Amino acid sequence: MSLHSKRRFQWLMLTPVLLLLFGLTVFPFMYTVSNSFTDYYYLASESKEFVGLRNYVQVLQDEVFLQAVWNTVKFMLLAVTTETVLGLAIALLLESVKKGLRFFRVALLIPSLLPPVTVALLWQMMLSNHNGIINHMLAFFGAGPFNFLMDINTAFYAILLIDIWQWTPFAFLLLYAALQAVSRSQYEAALVDGAGRISTFIHITLPNILPSLMLVILLRTIDSFRLFDKVNILTGGGPANSTTTITQYIYRHGVYNLQIGYGASASMIMVLLVLAFTVFYIMRSLGGKRYGRNH
Amino acid sequence: MKKGIVALLSVALMTGMLAGCQSKGNDKLVIAARGGSHVAAMEAVKATFEQEHGVKVEIIGLEAADLKQKIALDAKNKKSAYDLIMADDPWMPEFSEAGIFKKLSDLGVQADPDFEESSLALGKHPYGTGEQYALPFSGNVQLFFYNKDLLDRNGATVPQSWEEVLQRAEKVKGSGSAGYIIRGQQGNPIVSDFLPIFWAYGGQVFDDQWKATVHSEAGVKALNTYKSLLAAGENYETTDIVSAVSEGRAAMALGWPSWFISGEEAKADYAPIPSKGDADGQPVATGMIGNWMMGVTANSQNAELAAQFLTFITSSDSQKQMVAHGGVPSRKSVYLDSELSAKYKHFPVQLEALQNSVARPRTTKWSRVEEALGAELSAAIAGTKSVEAALTAANQAIDQVMQ
Numbered sequence: 001m002s003l004h005s006k007r008r009f010q011w012l013m014l015t016p017v018l019l020l021l022f023g024l025t026v027f028p029f030m031y032t033v034s035n036s037f038t039d040y041y042y043l044a045s046e047s048k049e050f051v052g053l054r055n056y057v058q059v060l061q062d063e064v065f066l067q068a069v070w071n072t073v074k075f076m077l078l079a080v081t082t083e084t085v086l087g088l089a090i091a092l093l094l095e096s097v098k099k100g101l102r103f104f105r106v107a108l109l110i111p112s113l114l115p116p117v118t119v120a121l122l123w124q125m126m127l128s129n130h131n132g133i134i135n136h137m138l139a140f141f142g143a144g145p146f147n148f149l150m151d152i153n154t155a156f157y158a159i160l161l162i163d164i165w166q167w168t169p170f171a172f173l174l175l176y177a178a179l180q181a182v183s184r185s186q187y188e189a190a191l192v193d194g195a196g197r198i199s200t201f202i203h204i205t206l207p208n209i210l211p212s213l214m215l216v217i218l219l220r221t222i223d224s225f226r227l228f229d230k231v232n233i234l235t236g237g238g239p240a241n242s243t244t245t246i247t248q249y250i251y252r253h254g255v256y257n258l259q260i261g262y263g264a265s266a267s268m269i270m271v272l273l274v275l276a277f278t279v280f281y282i283m284r285s286l287g288g289k290r291y292g293r294n295h
Numbered sequence: 296m297k298k299g300i301v302a303l304l305s306v307a308l309m310t311g312m313l314a315g316c317q318s319k320g321n322d323k324l325v326i327a328a329r330g331g332s333h334v335a336a337m338e339a340v341k342a343t344f345e346q347e348h349g350v351k352v353e354i355i356g357l358e359a360a361d362l363k364q365k366i367a368l369d370a371k372n373k374k375s376a377y378d379l380i381m382a383d384d385p386w387m388p389e390f391s392e393a394g395i396f397k398k399l400s401d402l403g404v405q406a407d408p409d410f411e412e413s414s415l416a417l418g419k420h421p422y423g424t425g426e427q428y429a430l431p432f433s434g435n436v437q438l439f440f441y442n443k444d445l446l447d448r449n450g451a452t453v454p455q456s457w458e459e460v461l462q463r464a465e466k467v468k469g470s471g472s473a474g475y476i477i478r479g480q481q482g483n484p485i486v487s488d489f490l491p492i493f494w495a496y497g498g499q500v501f502d503d504q505w506k507a508t509v510h511s512e513a514g515v516k517a518l519n520t521y522k523s524l525l526a527a528g529e530n531y532e533t534t535d536i537v538s539a540v541s542e543g544r545a546a547m548a549l550g551w552p553s554w555f556i557s558g559e560e561a562k563a564d565y566a567p568i569p570s571k572g573d574a575d576g577q578p579v580a581t582g583m584i585g586n587w588m589m590g591v592t593a594n595s596q597n598a599e600l601a602a603q604f605l606t607f608i609t610s611s612d613s614q615k616q617m618v619a620h621g622g623v624p625s626r627k628s629v630y631l632d633s634e635l636s637a638k639y640k641h642f643p644v645q646l647e648a649l650q651n652s653v654a655r656p657r658t659t660k661w662s663r664v665e666e667a668l669g670a671e672l673s674a675a676i677a678g679t680k681s682v683e684a685a686l687t688a689a690n691q692a693i694d695q696v697m698q
Contacts, residue, residue, distance in 0.1 A: 042367055043393035064670060129535050130544065150479060150530045152677040238481025240674040256360055257662050258367055 032264045040261035048261065055265035065266065067241045068249040069273065071156065075245065076224040076277070079163050084216055086164065087171025092205075094172075095179050105176075112169040116229035123162045124149070124234055152239040159230050159243055167223070171216045178212035179205070218281045225274050246270045323351045324597055324604055327366060327377040329587055330356030332553055332621030333433060337608060339620040344607045350600060359383060370395045375594040378601035381432060384417040384586045389659040391420030396428035396590040402602035404430070407626075409611065411649045414586050414625040422657035429590030430609045434625030436648045437491060437583040438641075440555050440563040441547045442540050445472060449546075453564075456571035457495050457520050460547060464527035473545035474527035476536045481673035484532070486665045488549055489672055490655070491581040493517040496572030500656050500664070500693070507693035509668065510686035516572060518675055518682045525676055537562060551585060556641050558619060565641060567648045584652035586625060625649075660696050667692035 036055055040048035059065050094104055111119070126132050127148045138144035148158040182205060190200045206213075228247040231237060237244035237252075250270065254263015275282075328334050334356035341352045355377075357365060366380050370393060382390055390396060399406075406415055406427045414431035416423040441453060449470055451463040464474025478488040490500075498513030508514075528545060529535075537554050539545035541562035555562045570578040589609065591601040607613060614624045615635060623645075624630055630646040655661060668689050675685035 043370065043389065043395075045393070124532070129529065129531060130538050130542075131535075147530060149532070152679065236480045236482040236484070236669075238485075238670070238673040238677070239479070240677040240679040241481070241670055242677070252666060255364055257666070259663075 032267055035261050036264035036268050038261040040259075040264070042258035042260050051261070055262050056269070059262065059266045059269060064241055064244060065246075065249055068237075068244045068246045071242070071244055072225060072227065072246045073273075075156070075160060075163075075227060076221055078160055079167070079224045080217055080220045082160075082164050083168045083171045083220055084213065086168045087173075087216065088175050088213070090168070090172045091176040091179055092201075094176060108169045108172060110169075111166045112173075114166070116166075117233065119162060119166050120230045120233040123158075123165075123230075127158060149234050150239060152242050155235050155239055155243050159227075159234060162230055162234075163224065163227065167220060171220065174212050174216050175209060178209040182208040214281055214284075218278055221277050222274060225270065225277075246273070322349070323353060324378045324601055325376060326352065326354045326379040326381070326589075326604075327362060327369075328354050328356055328381045329359060329362055329383070333381065333587060336617035336620040336622035340608070340613050340616045344604055348600065348603065352604065366390070366395065367393075369592070370594070372594060374596050375592040377592055378595040378597045379589055379605060380592055382429060382588045382590070384584065384588055385655045385661045385665075387417055387429065387588060388420065388422065388657050388661070391425075391428045392659050394593055397593045397595065397598055397602075399427045399430070399590070399602070399605075402591060402598060404602050404606055406430075409626045409628050410609075411625055411627055411630075411646070413584055413649055413652045413654070417584065417586050417654060418588050418590070422654070429588035430605060431586045431625035432589040432609060433587040433623040434645075434649055435551055435553070435585045435587065435623050436645060436652045437487070437549055437568060437585065438552055438565045438644065438648055439547065439568045440540055440550050440565050442543050442545065443564045445543050445546045451546075453566050454547075454569055456569050456574045456576060457492050457517075458571075458573045460569055461520055461523050461527065464524055464547060467546040468527040472543070473529045473539060474547065475524040476528050476539055476545045476548040477521065477525050477530050477676070478533065478536060478549070479525065479530040479673065479676050480532055482669045483665055484669075485672045485676075486669045487583060487585070489517065489521055491549060491568045491583055491653075492521055492572070494579060494581045494653055495569060495576070496520075497577070497579065500668070501658075501697075505658065505697055507690040507697070509693065510683075510690040513572070514686045515682055518672070518686060520572070521672075522676055522682065530676065552623065552641060552645060553621065557621070559638055559640075561641060565644055567644060567651065570651070580651045580653045582648040582652040584649065584654050658697070663696045664693050667696055 035048070037050055037052060038048040039051045039054075090108065094101065094108075097104065114122070126134050129135060129145050129147055134148075135145040138146065146154060148154045186204050186208070187200065190204055195203070226247050227245045228251060231243050231245050231248050232251065235243040237248050246266065247270070250263050250266045253259045253266065326337070328337065334354050337352075337354050341354070344350075345352055362381065363383075363386060366377070366382065369376050380395070404427070406419075410431055411434060414434050415427075418429035418431060419425045419427050439453075445467060446452070446463065449463070449466050451466060454460040454463055460475060467474040478484045493500075493509070493513060496513040496517045498511060498517055499508055502508050529539070531539060533550075533554060536545075536548050536550060540548050540550075541555065549568060552565075555565065568581045568583075570581050589605055591598050591605060595601050609625070611626050611628045614622060614626055614629045615632065616622075618624060618629070618635060618639065624642075627646070629635060630642045636642040656664070658664065671680070671685040671689035671692065674680040674688075675682055680688065
């Protein structure tokens, strides 16, 4: 095969992917950017007009948006930290389990296999004031009933708990797979050298699973930023905007109220926020293959 | 050879992925509907129309927000995916203004005076006076639900004003049960739950110039009453409201008939919503109307057939049949049918409520107004803002939306 022919074949093979990438990522992104500078209302009879930075200024001046940003960041930090730590703890625990491993693995994964809407409705029933199993159990211990989703002191944490329940298994799965890949010989060498459990974990386990740990943090950071279904179904963003998230804000303005231009500007601000929180990992991924070499 | 096969497969894959849209034949009508009992009711009667016209009627049930989004997106297509659409009545100004519906007079559909007037008015643009764009499919209107045993045990009668509702709620609370249940979830629920009380005190969301007037004497009185009702009860979502009132753990709540009434059975007693704020106040209409309208899409390729189905499904005969499947009539002849009203005891009360109903303000921006008002009402009942501060903020937010 000549070099020219080979190159042409390579480009031919790449074309579908490039077309998909352009059609599904590049074009929508650029279209959203351009819309964010317009007064685009989907049902308007007039064509959209360029409004400069007006949408951005309005979004950033909107108290509800600022509250949504705070809620989202707080949620992201709490959810990602808890899910990663719990996922790692369960993975370490299960690695030492000798019997029933397959059952535990499947059982633990069930929450993350459920669609978000199903999860929301399931927890709505469980957290119900009257018929919910959680209030029934608390009543057994003489506590409650609690109005988990309507009380400003508990609504945010109820959503957080549900997210942790759903996504800790995801963190567990990735970290468990990483633990399985750690060479046994390293542990044996540490044992011979007289290293304790904590020392082994810090000096052998952690460095080996670090790439997966970073991946879990990255994926959960991005995903928790997109928190929507649970909030929209369970609280509608309330009470008093205490559970409003950026995606719900974007949905209400850009999708439900069809204010495409305004919603697009809020989306772009969200993109910048997500980038700010993930830039560390992305820079490491693009700039070096330090983690990759460990695999 | 291998290269050729791979290239062919790639092209086939791309073609398959890009071929998303299929054209819809003239032998099929597609209806985008609000999911749940509306779909069940239509499914129960559509066979007659299908047989008479040799056409298949496909009904797609969707959640409300999803339905609104899909209708709007489809409106820009040259050929609509839906021939008929259902719309919550507050969406009508926005949809009519945007030209989503075909004018019914162009399709030979006449506004039938048998429809309850308040329901029929919702399908006109401008409201009540303009052209008819949609017909009322479901004549929903909010009612006042109460647990008679609980009120009786507390020596209380059915309240006629919100002052009396509060008095009775506090009395019931004193006996250990919840007096009144508010539906205080932020957004549409709390606004729908609050407005009847606000109206009862003589409040209006807008003045004649479309300036917000929620921060008013009526607004303060209504929101104070609403907060006091919460103090004498609980704040639940729909399922818990129904179970609490029907099982006697709470005395009173507002609700839509379909929550409590299924067929001939009612889980709680019901009455029109109290029409006065104070006991000595002037009675006004307070029953929030919440009809689901149905119209033909402007870009339907089967508009005439769709209009025939609209006439069929909103006819007196169809509505009578649909009642048994969860349908809510919008025609007077159905409510006044002696056989049906003997069977469905709530019909007289529901017709009375419909006749004294109030429509939410007819603006194309109602969704956004509702969102702004809902957030501030939620802040008031959560205690993060005072009544005054919440209503002031609501006024400002609504005015900003209306600019």
